[in-house]
Amino acid sequence: MSTITISAQAVANLREQTGAGLLDCKKALTEANGNHEEAITILRKKGAASAAKKAERATKDGIIESYIHVGSRVGVMIEVNCETDFVARNEAFRIFVKDLCLQIAAASPLYVSRAEVPEAELAKEREIAAAQVQGKPPAAVQKIVEGKLEKYYSMACLLDQPFVKVPEKTVKEILTEQITKIGENIQVRRFVRYQLGS
Amino acid sequence: MSTITISAQAVANLREQTGAGLLDCKKALTEANGNHEEAITILRKKGAASAAKKAERATKDGIIESYIHVGSRVGVMIEVNCETDFVARNEAFRIFVKDLCLQIAAASPLYVSRAEVPEAELAKEREIAAAQVQGKPPAAVQKIVEGKLEKYYSMACLLDQPFVKVPEKTVKEILTEQITKIGENIQVRRFVRYQLGS
Numbered sequence: 001m002s003t004i005t006i007s008a009q010a011v012a013n014l015r016e017q018t019g020a021g022l023l024d025c026k027k028a029l030t031e032a033n034g035n036h037e038e039a040i041t042i043l044r045k046k047g048a049a050s051a052a053k054k055a056e057r058a059t060k061d062g063i064i065e066s067y068i069h070v071g072s073r074v075g076v077m078i079e080v081n082c083e084t085d086f087v088a089r090n091e092a093f094r095i096f097v098k099d100l101c102l103q104i105a106a107a108s109p110l111y112v113s114r115a116e117v118p119e120a121e122l123a124k125e126r127e128i129a130a131a132q133v134q135g136k137p138p139a140a141v142q143k144i145v146e147g148k149l150e151k152y153y154s155m156a157c158l159l160d161q162p163f164v165k166v167p168e169k170t171v172k173e174i175l176t177e178q179i180t181k182i183g184e185n186i187q188v189r190r191f192v193r194y195q196l197g198s
Numbered sequence: 199m200s201t202i203t204i205s206a207q208a209v210a211n212l213r214e215q216t217g218a219g220l221l222d223c224k225k226a227l228t229e230a231n232g233n234h235e236e237a238i239t240i241l242r243k244k245g246a247a248s249a250a251k252k253a254e255r256a257t258k259d260g261i262i263e264s265y266i267h268v269g270s271r272v273g274v275m276i277e278v279n280c281e282t283d284f285v286a287r288n289e290a291f292r293i294f295v296k297d298l299c300l301q302i303a304a305a306s307p308l309y310v311s312r313a314e315v316p317e318a319e320l321a322k323e324r325e326i327a328a329a330q331v332q333g334k335p336p337a338a339v340q341k342i343v344e345g346k347l348e349k350y351y352s353m354a355c356l357l358d359q360p361f362v363k364v365p366e367k368t369v370k371e372i373l374t375e376q377i378t379k380i381g382e383n384i385q386v387r388r389f390v391r392y393q394l395g396s
Contacts, residue, residue, distance in 0.1 A: 061394075064394060065273070079273075079392050194262045
């Protein structure tokens, strides 16, 4: 196995793009034989794994943030938790929380995650979906109903919604990226959205 | 009955202090024989009566406002309704709503008004109060328990709380003054207070 020389500039570029640590970038570039795109993929895989591990850690700090839309007829307040006061004061964290407020203002989710959807609500959605596909073979019905439930989650649950600023990703995916980038577990604890008179 | 001459300056002073209309101030001063303090009392009585009448009118407009305390560990969001878009954009109305946010941040009410306190909560408070005054004559007990309930309302209900900026008045009294001054019914529809991690 030949040794590849990884330039400092290549490492710096990778760090800037991914937010990963110096050593991780160097390792990834070596593993990828200096290929920038492949190194990103390697980092992403590692990052996602480490984000999943971080997602189990306790979040006792965080911030409360709010957003009032121009005209004062829509307002959002959110609590997002992280692990330390240090991250709570971090600029990137604060921008992310502001983005979540805008997301909630624009896309009106009802719950943070699937786990919060009341059983009765789910049963109702399942019933509506089943009624719409009556007469089809049971196996197909099951699949269609599950598909419709997924659709419901992607409308009603903040984490399942397409992220308004980057619609090809879900809020959950953006959250995982932030956990990787910021290096602490982050959790949306609760939010509330007021619309004048409704 | 002799005719009293009311100076324009006296009317202007009264207007500035009470926010009442020109004609009302002139009438009140005439009725009070030019006595400034008495004129205020007359205006207050009329104002309170007219505020009570206004308090029955429909509030379909208003604003959503929020307040995040320095450090982002306490946040408040509120919806306050008024009758027209005109008042919703009014500076005095907006300042009043901001003051309500500060009130909620500082004094942590649980409900807007007494009507919102759940019956179970009231029963519990009544029970605690009754246990504290055991052994006294029933008539006295009744009175003490009612007194303790009043105390509870003045802690738990926004409208019954002493107004933080003017503690000798309740929020309800300040609200009534605003209804008189602004000339439209105003209602606190709902609020929410987040405290980090609790």
